[in-house]
Amino acid sequence: MQEDYTAHEKEIEASDRIDHPYADENGVEWTVEAWERVKHAPEFVRPGIRKLMVQRAVKRNYKYITSDFLTEIRNESMMLVSKRVRQFGFEELSMGAFDVAKQKMAESPRKVEVIEEIQDFLALRTEKKEDIVDKFKNYMESAPTSGMPWTQDAMEKMEKVPPFVLGMAKQTIEARARQRGDKMVTPDIIDEVFTNVMPASAKEAMGMEVTEEDKQRDVDYANQQDDEPDFGMPWDDDAKAKVMRIPIPFIREMAIQRIEQEVSKENAERVTMDLFEKYRFSF
Structure with missing residues (x-):
């Protein structure tokens, strides 16, 4: 259950509120901590993360996007990616999985473009690339090939x-x-x-x-x-x-x-x- 930020919000001046039109349109607000965390994501995925978080908040009737909620959706997304990778026939998230994903998504140019952007981003982080792949290991071990994933x-x-x-x-x-x-x-x-x-x-x-x-x-x-x-x-x-x-x-x-x-x-x-x-x- 999401934390109650009502008392906290009463102390926030209007000038301190996060300026995010899409969130405003949907009656959702970002906490500063959550907004700052998104800034650490690659630039090309930040708009998608922000949009997804607002959509998830609206669906669950949350008024605020907190850092804990951001973590929850991140874990959920990683599990779903792991499930899809296993459906592609991979038992671990190797870099070759991206090429297979592009083939599977060939009918969706935008998805292929995003996959290529992720590949380019990882290519610039050679020394950390395997660390990123390692983060998926726990998810790959528990991700089902069908049905709903469980943490x-x-x-x-x-x-x-x-x-x-x-x-x-x-x-x-x-x-x-x-x-x-x-x-x-x-x-x-x-x-x-x-x-x-x-x-x-x-x-x-x-x-x-x-x-x-x-x-x-x-x-x-x-x-x-x-x-x-x-x-x-x-x-x-x-x-x-x-x-x-x-x-x-x-x-x-x-x-x-x-x-x-x-x-x-x-x-x-x-x-x-x-x-x-x-x-x-x-x-």
Whole structure:
């Protein structure tokens, strides 16, 4: 959760505020520390970083871009790059990965241009180039080739979750992360899910304390269980019954939407049990 800068901002004179029109247009402000950190990035990527940070802040309803938030998005971006590199077939971020990336991005001249600018920048920093590559090693080790990436801290946080509820817990956490607009699972998302989303029965199975609020949430989930979701195509009865067993409404809706998208790609006209089983973990 982002820090509260309200009291701090009251002490800032108008002349001290960061002049960033794009941020102003979107009702977002930069803290001085975060703005100064961006100045250390290569000049050609600074505009992109500033724009991305404002977009991420707006998506998460943050009013201020802090240094901690900058770190969070940097880590998220490095993980996503590592995931893409692994999808290219590389087990580590070697400099050859840039050439492969340019081939893959050939239909997007601007992306190719950015990749070439990064290569040129690294070429000017020969003595530090390998240090930069080394920074990606931890990300490469944990980056998946598919699915949502998890930070190392987040993965460690899940180590005590019993295996028989681990799959459901991960699905719930990743679904909540997507709903929030996050690109990577972090410990704070796990805390939010365990506190405000996870059914009481699942918390009991994990040996967690169950509160009266948890029990009431289960009652609310049960009351919504009979509500018919919006199905976009026909479902076989057994497949529909299976998806309706997902206890958390927003996850059930996401599952239906995602499964139907995948089934449509196969040019199938209805969701069968076989197709449900094939794509049930794709959302």
